[in-house]
Amino acid sequence: xxxxxxxxxxxxxxxxxxxxxxxxxxxxxxxxxxxxxxxxxxxxxxxxxxxxxxxxxxxxxxxxxxxxxxxxxxxxxxxxxxxxxxxxxxxxxxxxxxxxxxxxxxxxxxxxxxxxxxxxxxxxxxxxxxxxxxxxxxxxxxxxxxxxxxxxxxxxxxxxxxxxxxxxxxxxxxxxxxxxxxxxxxxxxxxxxxxxxxxxxxxxxxxxxxxxxxxxxxxxxxxxxxxxxxxxxxxxxxxxxxxxxxxxxxxxxxxxxxxxxxxxxxxxxxxxxxxxxxxxxxxxxxxxxxxxxxxxxxxxxxxxxxxxxxxxxxxxxxxxxxxxxxxxxxxxxxxxxxxxxxxxxxxxxxxxxxxxxxxxxxxxxxxxxxxxxxxxxxxxxxxxxxxxxx
Numbered sequence: 001x002x003x004x005x006x007x008x009x010x011x012x013x014x015x016x017x018x019x020x021x022x023x024x025x026x027x028x029x030x031x032x033x034x035x036x037x038x039x040x041x042x043x044x045x046x047x048x049x050x051x052x053x054x055x056x057x058x059x060x061x062x063x064x065x066x067x068x069x070x071x072x073x074x075x076x077x078x079x080x081x082x083x084x085x086x087x088x089x090x091x092x093x094x095x096x097x098x099x100x101x102x103x104x105x106x107x108x109x110x111x112x113x114x115x116x117x118x119x120x121x122x123x124x125x126x127x128x129x130x131x132x133x134x135x136x137x138x139x140x141x142x143x144x145x146x147x148x149x150x151x152x153x154x155x156x157x158x159x160x161x162x163x164x165x166x167x168x169x170x171x172x173x174x175x176x177x178x179x180x181x182x183x184x185x186x187x188x189x190x191x192x193x194x195x196x197x198x199x200x201x202x203x204x205x206x207x208x209x210x211x212x213x214x215x216x217x218x219x220x221x222x223x224x225x226x227x228x229x230x231x232x233x234x235x236x237x238x239x240x241x242x243x244x245x246x247x248x249x250x251x252x253x254x255x256x257x258x259x260x261x262x263x264x265x266x267x268x269x270x271x272x273x274x275x276x277x278x279x280x281x282x283x284x285x286x287x288x289x290x291x292x293x294x295x296x297x298x299x300x301x302x303x304x305x306x307x308x309x310x311x312x313x314x315x316x317x318x319x320x321x322x323x324x325x326x327x328x329x330x331x332x333x334x335x336x337x338x339x340x341x342x343x344x345x346x347x348x349x350x351x352x353x354x355x356x357x358x359x360x361x362x363x364x365x366x367x368x369x370x371x372x373x374x375x376x377x378x379x380x381x382x383x384x385x386x387x388x389x390x
Contacts, residue, residue: 048076132200213277256333320361
């Protein structure tokens with residue numbers, strides 16, 4: 001039977017479900033590449049979960065204590081149980097997966113892990129990671145009460161889905177500090193990926209971030225490989241092209257998109273195309289009005305010039321005029337000390353600030369920040385103190 005014939009019988013989605021259901025009950029090493037985690041965090045995790053972990057990176061190292069973290073495609077729960085220790089009792093970890101067997105494995109050990117930790121901060125939800133509003137466990141209750149027998153029942157069930165998304169949202173808007181995922185995004189159908197990235201952006205808090213480990217390719221994956229359901233379920237033929245993976249986060253409204261880790265050697269090579277593990281971090285928070293408050297940023301270097309995601313050009317050492325949003329955005333992670341902020345001596349209140357045209361590149365005159373009437377003189381010996389400074 002040809003690859004195309006086989007895929008007519010078994011879609012990529014069905015193959016993913018079947019393969020990961022089987023992998024929940026029996027170890028399948030070929031599903032993903034080996035990953036090393038902090039051994040201290042593995043001590044309380046049951047061995048059957050450790051044995052059935054199918055990932056390609058370690059996004060847990062980008063999470064901080066006390067945070068609310070969402071794991072997309074949480075599988076058997078290994079990453080969630082590691083993160084439960086990272087965030088501590090003050091934090092919260094939410095896993096989302098739609099595989100029956102994997103969810104059952106993860107949920108079966110919640111009480112055991114909680115007793116070992118002395119606190120319970122992990123929950124698992126049944127849902128599609130590209131539709132984080134719809135809790136499929138709640139939908140199952142609706143289906144039991146009102147089975148779908150014909151097209152009219154189906155239309156009513158669609159209305160029930162929308163009601164559940166609206167009234168009993170699985171993951172609420174702006175509720176998550178950090179989203180992690182480990183070798184799952186490549187399993188999502190290509191036509192659903194824009195929605196997936198949009199959902200990730202929706203549920204993050206302003207200032208929140210993602211840390212996503214996945215398999216990427218160095219070239220476009222040809223159509224005949226994309227039609228191979230076995231390669232798709234094996235995290236191969238659904239891989240993003242490496243640069244397109246980063247661009248997808250940018251297109252979804254994230255900023256500060258960066259490669260946090262990249263395996264030098266490919267995990268697999270198929271028809272000359274290299275497939276390797278990549279971990280990407282990205283942040284939410286650049287939405288909002290551009291307001292003029294006479295602020296400036298000075299790029300420290302070492303490059304002669306850099307350009308941010310919104311097209312602002314910063315030349316080393318120059319006072320670049322920026323809006324209030326960009327002024328604050330570029331002082332926070334992941335830019336970390338890349339810019340020197342210059343505030344005006346007389347603050348312009350937000351309620352009276354005028355629009356700032358971020359499409360233009362302009363320098364900020366020192367007179368703008370000091371004020372037109374600024375005429376202070378400080379003698380050189382005023383700075384010397386007892387020990388002198390010259």
